[in-house]
Amino acid sequence: MRRFPAQFQEKCVAVFRPELRRNKGLERFRVSVRNALGIALVLLLAAVVAGCGRPQFSEAEKRTIASLALSALPPLKSDTTNHYADDPGAAALGATLFFDFSLSRNGTVACSTCHQIGQQFQDGLPQGMGVGRTNRRTQSLAGVAYSPWLFWDGRRDSLWAQALVPLENPLEQAGNRAAYARYVKARFGERYERIFGSLPDFSNVPTNASPLGSATEQAAWNGMNDAQRDGINRVFANIGKALAAFQRSINPKEARFDRFAVAIAAGTEPKDDAVLSPEEIQGLKLFIGKANCSTCHNGPLFTDHAFHNTGVPPVADLPPDRGRVDAIAQVDADPFNCLGPYRDGGPEACGELKFMVRDKPELIRAYKTPSLRAVAGRPPYMHAGQFGSLGEVVAHYAKAPSSVEGISEVHPLQLSEREREALVAFLMTLSP
Amino acid sequence: MVLGVLAAVYMTAPNTPPAAAPETGQTRGSEKGIFVATFVPQDGAAKQNELQDWVLTLKTAAGMPVENATIEVAGGMPQHAHGLPTSPKMTDYLGEGRYRISGMKFSMSGWWQLKLGISASTGSDTVVFNIVL
Numbered sequence: 001m002r003r004f005p006a007q008f009q010e011k012c013v014a015v016f017r018p019e020l021r022r023n024k025g026l027e028r029f030r031v032s033v034r035n036a037l038g039i040a041l042v043l044l045l046a047a048v049v050a051g052c053g054r055p056q057f058s059e060a061e062k063r064t065i066a067s068l069a070l071s072a073l074p075p076l077k078s079d080t081t082n083h084y085a086d087d088p089g090a091a092a093l094g095a096t097l098f099f100d101f102s103l104s105r106n107g108t109v110a111c112s113t114c115h116q117i118g119q120q121f122q123d124g125l126p127q128g129m130g131v132g133r134t135n136r137r138t139q140s141l142a143g144v145a146y147s148p149w150l151f152w153d154g155r156r157d158s159l160w161a162q163a164l165v166p167l168e169n170p171l172e173q174a175g176n177r178a179a180y181a182r183y184v185k186a187r188f189g190e191r192y193e194r195i196f197g198s199l200p201d202f203s204n205v206p207t208n209a210s211p212l213g214s215a216t217e218q219a220a221w222n223g224m225n226d227a228q229r230d231g232i233n234r235v236f237a238n239i240g241k242a243l244a245a246f247q248r249s250i251n252p253k254e255a256r257f258d259r260f261a262v263a264i265a266a267g268t269e270p271k272d273d274a275v276l277s278p279e280e281i282q283g284l285k286l287f288i289g290k291a292n293c294s295t296c297h298n299g300p301l302f303t304d305h306a307f308h309n310t311g312v313p314p315v316a317d318l319p320p321d322r323g324r325v326d327a328i329a330q331v332d333a334d335p336f337n338c339l340g341p342y343r344d345g346g347p348e349a350c351g352e353l354k355f356m357v358r359d360k361p362e363l364i365r366a367y368k369t370p371s372l373r374a375v376a377g378r379p380p381y382m383h384a385g386q387f388g389s390l391g392e393v394v395a396h397y398a399k400a401p402s403s404v405e406g407i408s409e410v411h412p413l414q415l416s417e418r419e420r421e422a423l424v425a426f427l428m429t430l431s432p
Numbered sequence: 433m434v435l436g437v438l439a440a441v442y443m444t445a446p447n448t449p450p451a452a453a454p455e456t457g458q459t460r461g462s463e464k465g466i467f468v469a470t471f472v473p474q475d476g477a478a479k480q481n482e483l484q485d486w487v488l489t490l491k492t493a494a495g496m497p498v499e500n501a502t503i504e505v506a507g508g509m510p511q512h513a514h515g516l517p518t519s520p521k522m523t524d525y526l527g528e529g530r531y532r533i534s535g536m537k538f539s540m541s542g543w544w545q546l547k548l549g550i551s552a553s554t555g556s557d558t559v560v561f562n563i564v565l
Contacts, residue, residue, distance in 0.1 A: 295512075298480070
């Protein structure tokens with residue numbers, strides 16, 4: 001059946017719900033209905049046929065709506081590259097380390113500084129603030145373990161390899177792996193050994209050393225022998241594996257939309273707060289229809305986990321940022337990547353890295369599609385916090401400006417102000 | 433009454449027919465007619481957002497299996513400005529003209545096009561498959 005216009009649907013909801021009969025136009029409408037019983041009956045009949053107040057979705061729309069429900073999220077697969085991924089002891093140690101300010105050069109920054117537990121594990125800032133101001137927006141961690149690529153540009157290929165980067169990034173925790181390995185041995189040695197086995201002897205290892213650190217730290221690293229370097233790297237990798245084990249437990253929460261979607265999928269009537277308003281339904285129809293949002297924001301996490309150039313403008317005072325295209329060499333060179341010596345399990349887990357796209361022009365200024373779950377609660381948006389509100393984000397995608405470099409995949413779209421507002425209203429239903 | 437009639441007419445109007453759908457057959461002839469190729473997911477169905485192995489079966493126009501072929505996989509989404517999210521490769525010869533193509537992935541719903549460049553002793557040709565998810 002042809003879709004009934006949302007506008008009319010709204011109107012008939014208003015006719016039957018006195019609290020919505022507030023504007024003059026509708027008031028007049030009501031009077032004329034009262035005076036003409038015949039028309040009222042016909043309208044009532046039309047309303048019943050059209051399913052007044054009840055959302056009408058095509059079978060294809062219903063399938064898409066069902067595919068977006070949180071209940072459609074499959075259980076998290078085991079991570080064979082991290083033998084400790086589902087080890088409760090490792091997750092507990094990981095939680096301790098996640099909130100430990102000692103895991104930084106100056107003792108003031110932990111993972112939780114930017115990934116704040118009360119704020120969806122993000123910080124609400126345009127760019128994360130560690131020891132210094134970083135170049136990118138802190139991402140929420142809900143469902144992060146489902147992502148094959150980490151960071152906005154996917155420069156790491158596992159959650160445990162990702163966790164190591166901020167620890168040594170001079171703008172984030174700014175420490176070095178030799179110091180971290182020594183700290184974990186001194187502070188958590190017994191817990192560590194119960195999970196990962198015996199710790200190496202660090203008595204002849206420099207206090208501060210890393211292949212990525214200051215000139216002094218790099219010199220110290222180069223002065224160590226292979227066995228010493230491997231010993232430090234192994235403890236460092238295990239710190240990442242513990243942090244990953246903890247982060248695997250951070251999952252998105254059921255939202256109003258999920259309760260609505262479950263009812264639609266089951267063919268039942270949404271109840272209580274699962275009833276979406278006509279505006280929210282209009283937004284949902286746009287999201288999965290004309291506005292093409294769900295092409296990339298698909299599945300229960302509202303992301304395809306892939307990289308796209310969508311013409312998001314750069315931030316003037318940040319260093320040049322070319323996104324995915326510059327991440328390829330970094331993930332290839334990472335000794336903690338899936339094909340490196342610190343992976344547990346076999347190389348069959350390394351498909352994403354093995355079959356990674358390496359040299360296509362579309363990688364230029366391509367960034368990972370973020371999840372939209374609970375998105376209304378975490379402005380600003382985009383990879384460097386370019387937009388302050390969801391309204392600005394929707395306006396950007398409707399206008400679809402060309403990219404400063406590379407080619408934007410987004411095409412301009414005519415959206416009325418009312419349609420933009422409806423899209424934002426729908427996005428707000430993705431919050432618990 | 434007029435309103436009601438209009439409403440009834442509006443609601444019962446037939447759906448506009450969908451835009452011409454691409455040909456999604458799993459067996460296609462190559463562009464110059466050198467090969468007949470069948471391309472299917474190894475475990476039955478194409479899945480969204482999962483790395484999959486596919487099996488390509490190559491025959492000559494006369495129906496003989498094609499051996500020792502080299503296969504280049506390209507493609508993307510014609511309606512978007514991007515290619516495949518992965519770089520699939522031929523990873524195994526399974527015998528009788530069958531080749532395993534690993535690293536196949538479709539990150540979005542919609543129309544995908546796969547262009548397989550095939551070279552064998554009988555010649556070189558391209559075969560195009562459409563997949564709609």
